[in-house]
Amino acid sequence: MLYISVPLGKLVRRVSRLRGGGSALPGLVVEKIDPGFMQRTLATLPHGVAVVSGTNGKTTTTKMVVELLESQGLKVFTNRTGSNFTRGVAAALLGEVDWRGRLRADVAVLELDEAHAVHFVNRVPPRYSLLLNVLRDQLDRFGEIDKTAQLLHHIAAKTTGTVVLNREDPRVARIADTLTGQDVQYFGLDDSLLSTFPNDDDMRAAPGSPAPAALPHKPAADVVLRKVGPDTADFEYDGVTVTTAMKLRGVYNIFNAAAALALARSICGGGAATADHATLLTALSQVEPAFGRGESLTVDGQPLDLVLVKNPSGFRLGLKSFPAAGYATMIAINDNYADGRDMSWLWDVEFDSLRDGGVDQLTGSRAYDMALRLQYDEVRIGAVQPDIAPALAAFIREGSGKPKRIFCTYTAMLAIRRELSKITTVEVVS
Amino acid sequence: MTAESAGAVSGSKGTIRVLQLYPRDMNIYGDWGNALVLKQRISWHGYTPELLEYNVGDEFPADVDLIVGGGGQDSGQLVIQDDLQSRAGLLKELAEDGAPMLAICGLYQLFGRFFKTHLGTVIPGIGILDVETRGTDERLIGNVKVATEEFGEILGYENHSGQTTLGPGVRPLGTTAKGTGNNSSDGHEGARYKNVVASYLHGSLLPKNPAIADFLIRTAAERKFGTFEPGAPDDRFAVLAREHAARRPR
Numbered sequence: 001m002l003y004i005s006v007p008l009g010k011l012v013r014r015v016s017r018l019r020g021g022g023s024a025l026p027g028l029v030v031e032k033i034d035p036g037f038m039q040r041t042l043a044t045l046p047h048g049v050a051v052v053s054g055t056n057g058k059t060t061t062t063k064m065v066v067e068l069l070e071s072q073g074l075k076v077f078t079n080r081t082g083s084n085f086t087r088g089v090a091a092a093l094l095g096e097v098d099w100r101g102r103l104r105a106d107v108a109v110l111e112l113d114e115a116h117a118v119h120f121v122n123r124v125p126p127r128y129s130l131l132l133n134v135l136r137d138q139l140d141r142f143g144e145i146d147k148t149a150q151l152l153h154h155i156a157a158k159t160t161g162t163v164v165l166n167r168e169d170p171r172v173a174r175i176a177d178t179l180t181g182q183d184v185q186y187f188g189l190d191d192s193l194l195s196t197f198p199n200d201d202d203m204r205a206a207p208g209s210p211a212p213a214a215l216p217h218k219p220a221a222d223v224v225l226r227k228v229g230p231d232t233a234d235f236e237y238d239g240v241t242v243t244t245a246m247k248l249r250g251v252y253n254i255f256n257a258a259a260a261l262a263l264a265r266s267i268c269g270g271g272a273a274t275a276d277h278a279t280l281l282t283a284l285s286q287v288e289p290a291f292g293r294g295e296s297l298t299v300d301g302q303p304l305d306l307v308l309v310k311n312p313s314g315f316r317l318g319l320k321s322f323p324a325a326g327y328a329t330m331i332a333i334n335d336n337y338a339d340g341r342d343m344s345w346l347w348d349v350e351f352d353s354l355r356d357g358g359v360d361q362l363t364g365s366r367a368y369d370m371a372l373r374l375q376y377d378e379v380r381i382g383a384v385q386p387d388i389a390p391a392l393a394a395f396i397r398e399g400s401g402k403p404k405r406i407f408c409t410y411t412a413m414l415a416i417r418r419e420l421s422k423i424t425t426v427e428v429v430s
Numbered sequence: 431m432t433a434e435s436a437g438a439v440s441g442s443k444g445t446i447r448v449l450q451l452y453p454r455d456m457n458i459y460g461d462w463g464n465a466l467v468l469k470q471r472i473s474w475h476g477y478t479p480e481l482l483e484y485n486v487g488d489e490f491p492a493d494v495d496l497i498v499g500g501g502g503q504d505s506g507q508l509v510i511q512d513d514l515q516s517r518a519g520l521l522k523e524l525a526e527d528g529a530p531m532l533a534i535c536g537l538y539q540l541f542g543r544f545f546k547t548h549l550g551t552v553i554p555g556i557g558i559l560d561v562e563t564r565g566t567d568e569r570l571i572g573n574v575k576v577a578t579e580e581f582g583e584i585l586g587y588e589n590h591s592g593q594t595t596l597g598p599g600v601r602p603l604g605t606t607a608k609g610t611g612n613n614s615s616d617g618h619e620g621a622r623y624k625n626v627v628a629s630y631l632h633g634s635l636l637p638k639n640p641a642i643a644d645f646l647i648r649t650a651a652e653r654k655f656g657t658f659e660p661g662a663p664d665d666r667f668a669v670l671a672r673e674h675a676a677r678r679p680r
Contacts, residue, residue, distance in 0.1 A: 146503050367674075
């Protein structure tokens with residue numbers, strides 16, 4: 001079976017691509033007939049496997065880590081298509097290996113959803129893991145945030161080399177307490193930026209009260225984000241603060257750049273000695289946002305930004321990072337499985353910042369839930385149209401001559417990109 | 431304790447003080463939505479809302495007219511447990527006296543007699559409601575529709591692993607038409623006792639079920655002023671949000 005699994009899997013992959021099918025089927029086939037395929041293939045990589053997990057920012061961070069490592073001359077295997085579950089990894093591997101099952105890469109950097117990561121690390125213990133944050137997301141799937149923290153804990157415990165943790169997220173930073181054999185590195189934020197990252201715990205705490213459960217003494221971080229300018233960022237590492245240009249926008253994306261730098265430094269041997277920091281920073285300054293994560297398209301000669309929102313903290317950060325002034329605004333809320341069916345999360349976001357300009361269009365299967373939410377925050381609403389295609393057309397027509405921004409849940413974003421691809425150039429993501 | 435007040439509004443029919451119980455530790459699924467809806471509707475009815483918070487260790491505010499509290503994770507419930515017990519007498523007295531209260535999910539369970547975890551640990555409740563809850567390893571998750579005589583159809587979303595059974599001292603809030611509710615056997619959802627409304631439903635509950643919000647506000651006003659003179663809140667979005675939500679899958 002071993003010798004035919006790869007050619008067979010690749011064949012299924014070709015056929016299912018021809019039919020325009022999804023990316024998971026070939027993975028399923030190879031997993032069924034050759035369950036050791038993924039583990040065996042990834043075990044051959046000289047720098048091993050790095051897993052990126054957490055609630056928010058996995059896709060953008062993974063993309064950054066890949067580009068940073070490539071700048072150091074490494075050949076990187078990654079699950080670029082957003083198939084962030086085990087079968088998706090197997091499918092992505094099939095696309096990369098040659099017909100004899102050999103993977104020509106130095107290191108794998110994999111974005112994994114928290115729940116799927118647990119299954120993955122049981123089979124393939126990673127050499128590195130980067131754990132970003134634990135926030136309220138898809139609680140209808142995982143139950144509770146403490147449960148999600150346990151999932152990340154498990155990923156860290158299975159890691160054989162270095163675990164990179166977010167120093168500013170108490171649930172993530174605390175993971176270090178129980179690790180024994182692993183090297184632990186942190187990425188962190190300057191105190192002056194902490195207030196731009198409201199966490200779920202102090203979401204409803206009294207204004208000005210200290211964030212609960214923060215670590216009593218912050219450990220030193222390998223990389224600290226010190227400052228964010230309009231198109232620059234200051235990072236501190238090895239005792240020096242450097243300023244670099246950034247194409248990424250949104251403070252949370254740039255904080256994830258600190259995470260990516262910390263992981264890349266670990267993989268490249270760490271310290272000033274091995275990694276070539278000039279090229280690392282050049283690579284970082286050129287990273288473009290991942291699709292739908294602050295991605296900017298051009299429609300009618302005006303920018304149209306897509307901001308993916310999938311949980312309260314992401315929505316709050318999105319509103320904070322992309323101020324509404326001067327923009328036409330649309331919000332698209334779907335409640336399909338991948339979006340989460342529970343609408344409660346909309347009530348954990350404050351929309352006061354949209355009060356001045358109002359919201360021009362609301363759409364998606366839960367457009368009226370969003371309208372109701374805005375009504376209670378006294379935000380003016382232009383029009384409500386649950387069907388995405390006509391809503392988008394009206395938004396573009398009526399916002400003509402103005403830059404535009406759409407806050408959208410995951411499946412709404414896919415639908416919007418599909419519609420936009422009919423009128424502008426939208427990067428195709430398979 | 432913090433207070434957020436709309437201030438003295440001229441022509442106000444009077445101030446209604448709303449207390450959020452443990453918003454710091456018990457606020458997991460949009461519980462703020464319930465407090466916000468009460469605050470806004472009180473003002474849309476022509477009264478002045480005063481929003482108060484009570485967290486672990488705070489002084490308990492006097493002259494509270496309406497109490498609202500929400501769900502928590504298991505860890506949040508552990509944090510508040512001792513403090514809640516120390517306030518049991520006070521809260522029970524208020525409930526017996528007819529104070530309107532809304533208890534969602536975790537607080538609904540703790541308003542009952544006890545919560546027995548699936549490992550067998552018994553966490554005592556404060557006994558306002560004659561209900562018992564037992565933890566299971568089955569999680570009941572999804573959209574819910576409940577038929578009630580008092581409030582018409584209630585729409586919401588459940589996500590709990592504790593299963594609650596009602597004793598003779600309370601009546602169910604309603605009967606589930608979609609979803610599970612209190613437990614997987616009797617088809618009931620929530621509990622009603624005097625002016626206490628208890629439910630597993632998030633969504634948040636009050637925005638799409640303004641009839642419950644208005645019941646709580648009316649009761650608070652009548653207790654305090656003897657009468658309630660309603661205003662005319664604009665519920666067009668609530669009606670449409672209900673229609674669309676009712677059509678969504680479980």
